[in-house]
Amino acid sequence: MSYQEDVGRIIFNIIDSKNLKSSLFDKAFVCNLLENTISTGSDIEKYCEDFNRFFETVSLIEIKHTVKSDMKFALLAVITIEDKFNKDLALYAELNEKLKITHFEFYVNEHVSLNIY
Amino acid sequence: MLHELELYADSFVKKHIDKKLFQLDGDLVCPVGSIPLEWYVDYNNYWWVHFVRNATAKTVIFNKKDKIGVVCFNLEYYSVQEFPFIQYVRFNKENKIDCVRTYWNFDWAMKLTKLNPIMEAVQIGDALWMQKDITLDEKMRLSREYWTADVVKKTLDFDKSLEHLVDTFKHLHRI
Numbered sequence: 168m169s170y171q172e173d174v175g176r177i178i179f180n181i182i183d184s185k186n187l188k189s190s191l192f193d194k195a196f197v198c199n200l201l202e203n204t205i206s207t208g209s210d211i212e213k214y215c216e217d218f219n220r221f222f223e224t225v226s227l228i229e230i231k232h233t234v235k236s237d238m239k240f241a242l243l244a245v246i247t248i249e250d251k252f253n254k255d256l257a258l259y260a261e262l263n264e265k266l267k268i269t270h271f272e273f274y275v276n277e278h279v280s281l282n283i284y
Numbered sequence: 285m286l287h288e289l290e291l292y293a294d295s296f297v298k299k300h301i302d303k304k305l306f307q308l309d310g311d312l313v314c315p316v317g318s319i320p321l322e323w324y325v326d327y328n329n330y331w332w333v334h335f336v337r338n339a340t341a342k343t344v345i346f347n348k349k350d351k352i353g354v355v356c357f358n359l360e361y362y363s364v365q366e367f368p369f370i371q372y373v374r375f376n377k378e379n380k381i382d383c384v385r386t387y388w389n390f391d392w393a394m395k396l397t398k399l400n401p402i403m404e405a406v407q408i409g410d411a412l413w414m415q416k417d418i419t420l421d422e423k424m425r426l427s428r429e430y431w432t433a434d435v436v437k438k439t440l441d442f443d444k445s446l447e448h449l450v451d452t453f454k455h456l457h458r459i
Binding site: 198232233234239240241255257259261274276 | 313314315343345346347350352353354356368369370372385387388389
């Protein structure tokens with residue numbers, strides 16, 4: 168399996184399993200968009216808890232685009248919250264040679280038109 | 285097209301967006317609405333860039349097959365240390381940008397707004413530029429008036445008088 172496929176596999180697993188594990192991170196900088204703060208490596212455990220709690224409300228994930236380059240990976244998707252609301256999602260991650268996430272940004276847009284993908 | 289994407293990212297760093305990069309009837313989509321890319325270019329050049337002390341393009345990655353790129357930015361507004369956002373950028377067959385989707389943390393922006401009047405001013409301007417019943421010329425004129433007013437030019441450090449400016453601007457734009 169190529170490196171890029173490995174990167175993709177890790178990120179897709181996060182999305183598919185709705186389970187972000189702190190063991191995936193390596194001193195990561197994280198833009199935490201769930202608790203109105205920007206977290207750093209010291210908050211990884213709490214970040215994962217918040218992320219996974221948020222993902223419990225997600226009933227459907229439709230991946231629209233992926234962009235990969237070397238150790239960097241971005242994913243854009245539409246998520247459905249509690250079978251009611253669609254929201255736009257962007258996820259970006261950088262990994263090191265041990266496939267640990269060193270940088271992670273996760274954005275959910277609240278007020279977007281979703282008809283232009 | 286990676287070159288064009290890098291030019292686009294660099295234009296934010298240089299704080300001047302070039303219309304030549306765009307298919308101008310394409311769309312910008314962001315958390316507060318959508319506008320044609322022509323408006324988006326003028327919005328940046330006439331309004332938004334003036335609030336930015338520094339913009340950094342941390343990451344530029346490109347998917348050649350789908351002609352799609354992603355740029356991760358970090359902004360430093362005047363008196364706001366950090367505002368990260370991501371843009372998805374799509375190119376057409378002529379290598380012009382025909383769609384930009386902007387992702388930022390809406391709650392984070394709201395929190396900053398409560399802490400800092402500059403963010404409120406940015407959002408008031410954003411609301412103005414998103415309005416479809418105000419012409420592009422009118423938006424450009426209002427933005428130019430705002431930024432060329434003596435009181436604004438003299439308070440670019442966004443001191444205590446900004447709150448008054450924000451009120452004035454709200455009234456000016458009927459928002």
